Amino acid sequence: SQQGEEDPQALSIQEGENATMNCSYKTSINNLQWYRQNSGRGLVHLILIRSNEREKHSGRLRVTLDTSKKSSSLLITASRAADTASYFCATLQTFGKGITLSVRP
Amino acid sequence: EAQVTQNPRYLITVTGKKLTVTCSQNMNHEYMSWYRQDPGLGLRQIYYSMNVEVTDKGDVPEGYKVSRKEKRNFPLILESPSPNQTSLYFCASQAGQNYNEQFFGPGTRLTVL
Numbered sequence: 001s002q003q004g005e006e007d008p009q010a011l012s013i014q015e016g017e018n019a020t021m022n023c024s025y026k027t028s029i030n031n032l033q034w035y036r037q038n039s040g041r042g043l044v045h046l047i048l049i050r051s052n053e054r055e056k057h058s059g060r061l062r063v064t065l066d067t068s069k070k071s072s073s074l075l076i077t078a079s080r081a082a083d084t085a086s087y088f089c090a091t092l093q094t095f096g097k098g099i100t101l102s103v104r105p
Numbered sequence: 106e107a108q109v110t111q112n113p114r115y116l117i118t119v120t121g122k123k124l125t126v127t128c129s130q131n132m133n134h135e136y137m138s139w140y141r142q143d144p145g146l147g148l149r150q151i152y153y154s155m156n157v158e159v160t161d162k163g164d165v166p167e168g169y170k171v172s173r174k175e176k177r178n179f180p181l182i183l184e185s186p187s188p189n190q191t192s193l194y195f196c197a198s199q200a201g202q203n204y205n206e207q208f209f210g211p212g213t214r215l216t217v218l
Contacts, residue, residue: 030204042109042195042209043148088148092204093138094164097147 004032004089004096012102019076021099023089024069030092032065032072037086037098046074046087081105107132109210111196117216118186126181126213128196134208136199137179138163139171141192142212148195154179186217 007022025032031050035043049056049065049072056063062075076083079101086098109130118124130137138153140163150163154173168190170182179198183190196210 033204033206035207040193040212040214042211043197043207044209045206048206090207093150093153093207095140095148097145 004091004094006087006089006096006099008099009097010100010102012104013079014104015079015081017079019079019083019101019103021074021076021087021101023072023074023096025072025089025091026070027092029067032063033090034061034063034072034074035088035090035095037088039085043088076101079103107208109196109198109208111194111210111213113213114211115214117218119218120187121185124183124186124215126183126194126196126215128179128181128210129177130179130196130198130208131177132198132200132208133176134198134200135176136201137173138197138207139169139179139181140195140197141165141190142195143192151181151194186215188217191215191217 004023004025033048034046037043047058047063049063060077065072081103084103086100088095088098112127135156139151140148142148149165151169152171154160194213197207199205199207
């Protein structure tokens with residue numbers, strides 16, 4: 001069962017621009033997590049936001065959570081070419097299909 | 106260094122030949138799981154284990170077995186691999202059982218001919 005679904009499926013931006021990625025989920029959650037995956041490698045945890053939190057920051061990352069809409073967004077500010085990767089949201093150990101982000105130098 | 110290791114990293118095999126992919130973590134985590142990743146389908150959970158001798162099916166368990174005899178190890182067994190099990194496999198572990206951050210292994214790319 002696919003709990004989280006990301007949107008858009010793919011995103012291409014210029015270096016220095018902000019990237020916004022969205023995630024929707026279906027059932028009640030304890031927390032929502034975002035992960036990053038470089039091509040063919042293991043996922044790396046980026047940030048966890050609990051169900052009683054609305055916003056969280058970590059460096060250039062900003063995550064919001066709206067439990068009434070069952071949605072979350074991940075904002076990467078001042079993107080870099082090295083941010084090129086796939087990004088996944090996860091709830092209840094279930095991952096979405098991922099968003100492919102390409103940052104052009 | 107805290108890590109999850111998997112072996113082998115790459116494997117090409119033939120239909121029906123039993124294989125085992127090992128997974129080991131050095132963080133004393135209770136929870137471990139196996140995922141497969143396929144294009145367009147994302148990550149799907151195969152099996153998970155909440156602690157030693159406690160395992161349960163995930164979303165796509167057919168054709169797989171697991172065991173958890175020790176806390177650090179969680180091998181994935183394919184008794185009779187088939188071509189539709191060609192995939193990229195990830196092992197992951199986490200502390201506790203409350204949907205915490207998961208630590209992923211580097212992946213095992215399996216091809217079944």
